Amino acid sequence: MSDWFTPDEWRAVALSLRVSVWATLLSLPLGIYVAHVLARRQFWGKQLLNGLVHLPLILPPVVTGYLLLLAFGRKGAVGQYLDQWFGLVLAFKWTGAVVAAAVMAFPLMVRAIRLAFEAVDPKLEQAAGTLGAAPVWVFLTVTLPLILPGILAGAVLAFAKAMGEFGATITFVSNIPGQTQTLPSAIYTFLQVPGGDPQAFRLVLVAIAIAMLALILSEYLSRAIARRIAGT
Amino acid sequence: MSLSVTLHHHFPGFALDVAFEAPPGLTALFGRSGSGKTSVINAVAGILRPDQGRISADHTVLLDTSKAINLPPHRRRLGYVFQDARLFPHLTVQQNLRYGRWFAPKGPGPDFEQITDLLGLQSLLHRRPAALSGGEKSRVAIGRALLSNPALLLMDEPFAALDEPRKAELLPYIEALRDRTQTPILYVSHALPEVARLATTLVVMDQGHVLRAGPAAALLADPDLAPAMGLRDAGSVLAAVITAQDADGLTELHTAGGPIWLPRLASPIGTSLRLRIAAQDVILSRHRPEGLSALNILAGTVREIRMTDQGALIQIALGREHLLARVTHRSAQALGLAPGLPIFAIVKSVAAAQTDIGTGIGQKGTA
Numbered sequence: 001m002s003d004w005f006t007p008d009e010w011r012a013v014a015l016s017l018r019v020s021v022w023a024t025l026l027s028l029p030l031g032i033y034v035a036h037v038l039a040r041r042q043f044w045g046k047q048l049l050n051g052l053v054h055l056p057l058i059l060p061p062v063v064t065g066y067l068l069l070l071a072f073g074r075k076g077a078v079g080q081y082l083d084q085w086f087g088l089v090l091a092f093k094w095t096g097a098v099v100a101a102a103v104m105a106f107p108l109m110v111r112a113i114r115l116a117f118e119a120v121d122p123k124l125e126q127a128a129g130t131l132g133a134a135p136v137w138v139f140l141t142v143t144l145p146l147i148l149p150g151i152l153a154g155a156v157l158a159f160a161k162a163m164g165e166f167g168a169t170i171t172f173v174s175n176i177p178g179q180t181q182t183l184p185s186a187i188y189t190f191l192q193v194p195g196g197d198p199q200a201f202r203l204v205l206v207a208i209a210i211a212m213l214a215l216i217l218s219e220y221l222s223r224a225i226a227r228r229i230a231g232t
Numbered sequence: 233m234s235l236s237v238t239l240h241h242h243f244p245g246f247a248l249d250v251a252f253e254a255p256p257g258l259t260a261l262f263g264r265s266g267s268g269k270t271s272v273i274n275a276v277a278g279i280l281r282p283d284q285g286r287i288s289a290d291h292t293v294l295l296d297t298s299k300a301i302n303l304p305p306h307r308r309r310l311g312y313v314f315q316d317a318r319l320f321p322h323l324t325v326q327q328n329l330r331y332g333r334w335f336a337p338k339g340p341g342p343d344f345e346q347i348t349d350l351l352g353l354q355s356l357l358h359r360r361p362a363a364l365s366g367g368e369k370s371r372v373a374i375g376r377a378l379l380s381n382p383a384l385l386l387m388d389e390p391f392a393a394l395d396e397p398r399k400a401e402l403l404p405y406i407e408a409l410r411d412r413t414q415t416p417i418l419y420v421s422h423a424l425p426e427v428a429r430l431a432t433t434l435v436v437m438d439q440g441h442v443l444r445a446g447p448a449a450a451l452l453a454d455p456d457l458a459p460a461m462g463l464r465d466a467g468s469v470l471a472a473v474i475t476a477q478d479a480d481g482l483t484e485l486h487t488a489g490g491p492i493w494l495p496r497l498a499s500p501i502g503t504s505l506r507l508r509i510a511a512q513d514v515i516l517s518r519h520r521p522e523g524l525s526a527l528n529i530l531a532g533t534v535r536e537i538r539m540t541d542q543g544a545l546i547q548i549a550l551g552r553e554h555l556l557a558r559v560t561h562r563s564a565q566a567l568g569l570a571p572g573l574p575i576f577a578i579v580k581s582v583a584a585a586q587t588d589i590g591t592g593i594g595q596k597g598t599a
Contacts, residue, residue: 127318129305130277131380132335138306141331145322 009199011178012186013206019094019182020162023101024109024155031109031158032151038110039117057107061167068100068172096173097180101162109158112218116150116225117143149225153218160214164207183207233290233416235259235384239275241282248272248282250437252445257432258410258417260448262424262461268440269420270315273386276418277312278305289384289416306335311377311415313387317369319361325372326357332380341381351375351405367398374405378413385409385417391426399426406430407585424465428452428508429585436460453554455538455545458511463542467510468556472584474503482527485584489530489550494582508583511545514557515578518567528579530555534569544569548577 005013037043038050056064072079072090082088090096120143128138166184173180175189187203190196235254241247248268252259261269274280276287278294281302287295294303311332319328329348333341348354351371361369370390377385387406391399407430410417421427427434431448436457443460444451451457453468472492476484482493485505492507499505521529532555536547544564548555555577559567569575 121318123314123316123318124320126279126305127312127314128320128331130279130308130310130312130386131332131376132306132309133331134304134306134335137335142320142322 005202006199008177008181009186009203012181012183012203015094015097015178015181016163016183019097019101020159022098023105023162024159026098027102027106027109027158028151028155031106031154032113035110035113035117035154039114040122053110054107056104056168061104061165062171064103065100065168065171068096068103068168072096072099072172090173092173092176092180094173094180097169097182100168100172101165102158104165104168105158105161108161109154112154112157112222113147113150116147116153119150119225120146147225149221153221153225156214156218156221160211160218163210163214233383233414235276235416235418236286236288237272237276239272239282239285239287241271241275241280241285243271246440248440250435250440250442252435252442254416254418254435255433256414256416258406258419258430259433259435260427260431261418261420261435261437262427262431263422263437263443265422266439267437269422269437270388272437273312273388273418273420276384277310277386278303278308292383309336309381309383311380311382311385313370313373313377313385313390315389315392317361317373319364319369319372319376321361323360324357325353325359325361325364328361328372329353329357329375329379332376332382336381342379344379347375347378350408366394367402370394370398370402371405374409378409378415382415385415387417388420389422403429403585424461424467425508425583428467428469429506429583449553453547453556455536455547455556458538458545458556458558459540463540463558464512465510466545466556466558467508467513468554470507470509470550470553470555472505472507474499474501474505476501487530487550488553489532489548489555489577492530492579492582493527494584497584505584508585509555509579510581511556511558513580513582514555515580516546516548516557516559516563516567516569517576517578518573520576521578524578526578526580528582530577530579532575532577534571534573534575536571537564537569539564546575548575 034053069076069091071077074080074083074089074091079090082090090099125138125142128142133141164184169182170185175181175185181189183203183206187200190200234256238251240249248271250272261272263269271280275282275285284297285295293301294308295301320331323331351374353371353375356364356368356372364372374390391402410430419430434448434451435445436443436451438460444457449469458466470487472485472487474483474497475486478484481496483497485492485494487507530550532548532550534546535549535554538545539561543558543560546557546559546569548557557577
């Protein structure tokens with residue numbers, strides 16, 4: 001692989017992969033929880049939560065990035081305590097890119113998992129309860145196996161979205177080669193330099209390949225969930 | 233063990249207000265669709281939380297709203313066979329059957345082999361629910377509920393989705409359960425023939441209320457209840473014992489009203505059976521008829537008469553048992569029927585079903 005890319009290009013691809021994997025894995029538990037809450041519970045403020053989750057999908061990414069900067073910057077509302085208590089600095093670090101990617105990918109992830117929850121018949125969970133299974137066991141033995149393909153599909157979508165995240169990332173953590181320069185940021189940078197087109201084009205091909213693979217995988221997994229729930 | 237239920241619950245436009253006792257055996261909740269049967273069984277299961285009520289199984293209180301006790305379903309130790317089998321699609325039949333066992337209290341429970349044999353599930357164990365027929369699904373659902381080692385078995389029209397031949401195939405399993413296990417069964421149905429065949433105790437429900445509750449044989453022969461049961465289906469049940477297998481292909485049974493002959497029943501001599509006789513299949517006569525092709529003539533006395541707009545319902549005492557007959561007003565008057573009058577009942581059609589440990593399967597015959 002490293003023969004095909006210059007070190008800068010390779011660093012950008014590797015960083016994007018690392019950021020996306022972490023963004024996906026870290027947001028998955030919360031994504032499952034929020035999807036469950038939205039699919040199954042009725043409570044005051046549900047629409048507000050739903051709106052909040054979907055906001056990054058609608059807002060200009062630069063706005064999301066700026067809000068992240070306000071919240072998680074070194075002097076930000078949350079960021080200053082992260083720095084003081086845990087020595088964790090997000091702004092202008094690759095960890096910040098993880099947060100930006102996770103926030104931007106969250107709506108897609110929650111959407112896919114929520115649909116999977118909604119496809120599970122609550123009567124099956126009820127039946128498991130009458131057979132002696134406490135709610136936690138019902139979730140682990142009935143609900144979770146039935147929605148597993150949906151969770152995987154949501155994770156794949158989130159990963160692909162994280163790979164492509166640009167606006168919020170560049171606003172929040174800037175575009176530092178080797179630090180915060182992800183694949184899209186690198187493409188953007190190469191396009192700003194005279195004669196950078198061939199480099200940009202190679203990265204564009206990589207981006208297309210990853211996006212296509214993710215979509216195909218996600219499609220395959222959503223068919224699997226349908227089959228699983230139909231039980232064949 | 234016996235179950236005691238008292239419930240009040242308000243649904244929009246419908247009030248549920250019931251109280252009954254379910255002793256060991258099979259207690260059928262019988263009534264039209266919308267009479268509140270499923271709500272009652274759901275409250276017993278803990279799926280519906282009633283506004284007020286108390287449900288106890290012997291000394292275990294499952295629900296007592298006055299003391300804020302409400303055990304969640306998974307702590308009630310019941311087996312619920314739903315109308316729609318509700319098998320877990322991602323598990324094989326075997327895994328479905330063993331599901332409840334994981335959560336049941338440790339210690340001896342029902343034997344897996346025995347239950348799968350009883351329900352004829354051996355050949356299905358490795359299949360997925362989607363590959364099963366309706367009848368097979370019902371059997372797996374019953375097995376799954378039993379294997380969770382329940383203290384109480386709830387069945388909500390377990391055969392509603394099945395055609396008659398399937399149902400006929402499964403009813404003997406329920407009879408065997410009723411007679412071989414100590415687990416009380418609460419059984420919801422709106423099909424009287426099924427109820428008459430299975431129930432030891434009957435709770436007749438109408439519009440959210442209990443119309444009557446008591447021993448099934450007494451209630452089935454009660455002319456006052458016949459309209460609620462549906463006049464076409466109304467009929468009584470009699471206990472019978474096989475006394476002889478005659479050479480001409482008939483089986484002789486002893487009943488409280490005299491002998492009855494049916495086309496050959498496969499069960500051995502001494503087998504106890506439950507005979508169901510529809511009220512409209514009984515002809516009455518003041519004198520023992522002669523020169524009649526009908527074999528089955530029972531002797532008794534008129535006990536009660538109730539006139540309805542669709543004929544007269546006559547309850548006839550046969551020893552300590554009761555037979556229900558439906559005749560026209562004109563016949564009732566012509567015969568001068570009155571309580572205490574000796575009477576002969578000519579029985580046109582009899583359905584027989586087993587009532588004790590045995591291998592016989594319910595059979596229907598006319599003679």
